[in-house]
Amino acid sequence: MSMYVVGHKIPDSDSICGAIALAYLKNQIDEPAIATRLGDISPETAFILERFGFDAPAYKESYAGEEVYIVDHSELTQAPDDIADATIVGIVDHHKLGDLTTSTPLECWIRPVGCSNTVIKMMFDFYQVAIPANLAGIMMCAILSDTVIFKSPTCTTADIRCVEALAEIAGIEDFKALGMEMFKVKSAVDGTPVRELVMRDFKDFNMNGNLVGIGQLEVTDLAVFDKIKADLEADIVKLKAEGNRHSVLLLLTDIMQEGSEVLVTSDDASLIEKAYAKTLTDNKVWLDGVLSRKKQVVPPLQDAFA
Amino acid sequence: MSMYVVGHKIPDSDSICGAIALAYLKNQIDEPAIATRLGDISPETAFILERFGFDAPAYKESYAGEEVYIVDHSELTQAPDDIADATIVGIVDHHKLGDLTTSTPLECWIRPVGCSNTVIKMMFDFYQVAIPANLAGIMMCAILSDTVIFKSPTCTTADIRCVEALAEIAGIEDFKALGMEMFKVKSAVDGTPVRELVMRDFKDFNMNGNLVGIGQLEVTDLAVFDKIKADLEADIVKLKAEGNRHSVLLLLTDIMQEGSEVLVTSDDASLIEKAYAKTLTDNKVWLDGVLSRKKQVVPPLQDAFA
Numbered sequence: 001m002s003m004y005v006v007g008h009k010i011p012d013s014d015s016i017c018g019a020i021a022l023a024y025l026k027n028q029i030d031e032p033a034i035a036t037r038l039g040d041i042s043p044e045t046a047f048i049l050e051r052f053g054f055d056a057p058a059y060k061e062s063y064a065g066e067e068v069y070i071v072d073h074s075e076l077t078q079a080p081d082d083i084a085d086a087t088i089v090g091i092v093d094h095h096k097l098g099d100l101t102t103s104t105p106l107e108c109w110i111r112p113v114g115c116s117n118t119v120i121k122m123m124f125d126f127y128q129v130a131i132p133a134n135l136a137g138i139m140m141c142a143i144l145s146d147t148v149i150f151k152s153p154t155c156t157t158a159d160i161r162c163v164e165a166l167a168e169i170a171g172i173e174d175f176k177a178l179g180m181e182m183f184k185v186k187s188a189v190d191g192t193p194v195r196e197l198v199m200r201d202f203k204d205f206n207m208n209g210n211l212v213g214i215g216q217l218e219v220t221d222l223a224v225f226d227k228i229k230a231d232l233e234a235d236i237v238k239l240k241a242e243g244n245r246h247s248v249l250l251l252l253t254d255i256m257q258e259g260s261e262v263l264v265t266s267d268d269a270s271l272i273e274k275a276y277a278k279t280l281t282d283n284k285v286w287l288d289g290v291l292s293r294k295k296q297v298v299p300p301l302q303d304a305f306a
Numbered sequence: 307m308s309m310y311v312v313g314h315k316i317p318d319s320d321s322i323c324g325a326i327a328l329a330y331l332k333n334q335i336d337e338p339a340i341a342t343r344l345g346d347i348s349p350e351t352a353f354i355l356e357r358f359g360f361d362a363p364a365y366k367e368s369y370a371g372e373e374v375y376i377v378d379h380s381e382l383t384q385a386p387d388d389i390a391d392a393t394i395v396g397i398v399d400h401h402k403l404g405d406l407t408t409s410t411p412l413e414c415w416i417r418p419v420g421c422s423n424t425v426i427k428m429m430f431d432f433y434q435v436a437i438p439a440n441l442a443g444i445m446m447c448a449i450l451s452d453t454v455i456f457k458s459p460t461c462t463t464a465d466i467r468c469v470e471a472l473a474e475i476a477g478i479e480d481f482k483a484l485g486m487e488m489f490k491v492k493s494a495v496d497g498t499p500v501r502e503l504v505m506r507d508f509k510d511f512n513m514n515g516n517l518v519g520i521g522q523l524e525v526t527d528l529a530v531f532d533k534i535k536a537d538l539e540a541d542i543v544k545l546k547a548e549g550n551r552h553s554v555l556l557l558l559t560d561i562m563q564e565g566s567e568v569l570v571t572s573d574d575a576s577l578i579e580k581a582y583a584k585t586l587t588d589n590k591v592w593l594d595g596v597l598s599r600k601k602q603v604v605p606p607l608q609d610a611f612a
Contacts, residue, residue: 096409097394101402102403103604104601105400108403110413112411154411295410298409306409
């Protein structure tokens with residue numbers, strides 16, 4: 001019986017590249033594994049996979065009766081809908097500990113670093129399994145994406161050393177240039193439906209019993225949003241109603257300016273103002289220095305809801 | 307600021323020796339740490355600490371505002387009462403994933419092996435920190451205890467290799483003889499108050515919203531219980547009422563015969579009969595081959611409650 005290795009819903013590059021990398025590792029140590037995904041591939045991830053010659057993992061929605069290795073989260077809201085009917089055999093992650101539980105012992109490789117692929121690199125080292133050059137390439141790109149080319153406050157020395165080691169294996173001399181190329185692909189929003197942009201990197205969180213959705217778009221220049229910002233604002237209001245959410249936040253992150261404009265719709269916007277000690281203007285606020293949803297946006301909001 | 311390293315309530319040898327070992331490791335890698343405990347030391351643990359010249363960690367009940375590294379569980383019911391007001395910085399464990407959650411990223415070293423100290427040994431290897439001989443001794447004893455000298459179905463080859471490596475560091479030639487000596491200390495029940503015996507290795511579980519307490523006494527010969535079994539049965543009935551529990555089970559485990567007699571008191575004993583596919587006689591049942599609460603007792607019961 002093969003286990004399935006799968007990242008979160010609305011997969012980002014870390015979820016997809018991590019599932020591919022971990023499935024490869026597991027197969028090398030005689031634990032049959034198949035990488036899958038819970039949603040569409042983003043343009044950034046498509047760029048990475050094409051650059052290093054990988055196909056996307058197969059889309060698979062249901063995991064009842066199967067063994068599952070979870071990548072890049074430990075949250076019920078981000079897991080397969082029928083995860084309760086599956087056996088979680090492991091979790092590799094770099095976020096806060098969420099509400100997934102199991103009825104049997106499992107392995108958890110969770111570290112407070114910038115990317116799940118950094119933890120997966122540690123697993124390769126632990127099992128002394130060599131990483132093929134093209135696999136090293138996609139793992140490296142996932143880390144460059146999650147750490148915003150080392151600019152994010154989530155980035156640790158472990159992530160930087162890991163990228164350096166993977167770049168050497170992959171034979172990439174200027175990994176920062178490749179990272180910028182990747183973020184330029186990510187910044188292309190023209191002609192993309194608004195809902196697709198809102199959902200591109202969107203995660204739901206359970207905050208003290210309230211469903212809070214937080215999306216993020218990372219670009220090299222916020223000006224790309226000038227013509228569509230009103231449409232984005234209207235769409236998160238719709239999205240909030242459709243999902244019975246308490247709040248929806250959309251982070252428009254400028255990786256060069258190093259900050260995020262946050263679009264907000266909420267049943268109680270004062271919680272958001274309290275979380276970041278800022279006043280909203282027209283349901284928007286600029287958060288200087290804020291690049292990381294995980295480290296700078298979620299924890300204060302969770303505390304405000306507590 | 308030092309972190310506190312603490313095992314579960316009603317600490318067993320794994321919780322105590324693991325807290326001491328992990329606090330030592332953390333201090334070696336410049337992360338100041340203090341081992342503490344949430345309850346009294348068992349006679350077995352006292353034997354181990356004395357054999358290798360350690361004092362018991364300090365008793366500490368409240369952790370509000372502190373950083374805490376959790377050892378040997380991930381369950382709210384087994385954690386400090388005010389853990390919600392602390393920051394969990396890490397978890398080392400070998401059980402199912404419980405209901406502890408965090409609002410910030412952490413490290414989790416969780417493996418499906420027989421003992422937390424086996425995982426802590428992996429951490430020493432990862433950080434390339436040498437283990438002093440006396441520390442190796444208490445870590446080895448914790449593994450021999452949790453794996454019932456390798457007889458438990460929870461025991462893995464990783465545990466066996468780990469004990470062998472630690473025995474060499476500790477300079478112990480016949481570790482199985484030391485293990486039997488330890489289990490003889492554990493088997494001495496004469497003169498111990500009944501409630502103390504019931505609580506010696508007792509854990510509460512949240513099973514689908516129901517509080518279920520499961521105690522275990524491991525001995526080399528069940529005959530030690532002949533004179534006190536009726537008192538044990540009466541006491542778990544009292545304990546159930548005092549804690550508003552749905553059920554209390556007490557496993558009387560014979561490590562030589564390799565099986566457990568289970569004393570049961572429950573609001574719905576049919577759930578216990580369903581879990582183990584056995585009929586209770588006078589609120590008791592013999593489960594042949596059952597040595598492990600974690601692997602053989604909890605999962606079927608959790609499924610029966612689901």
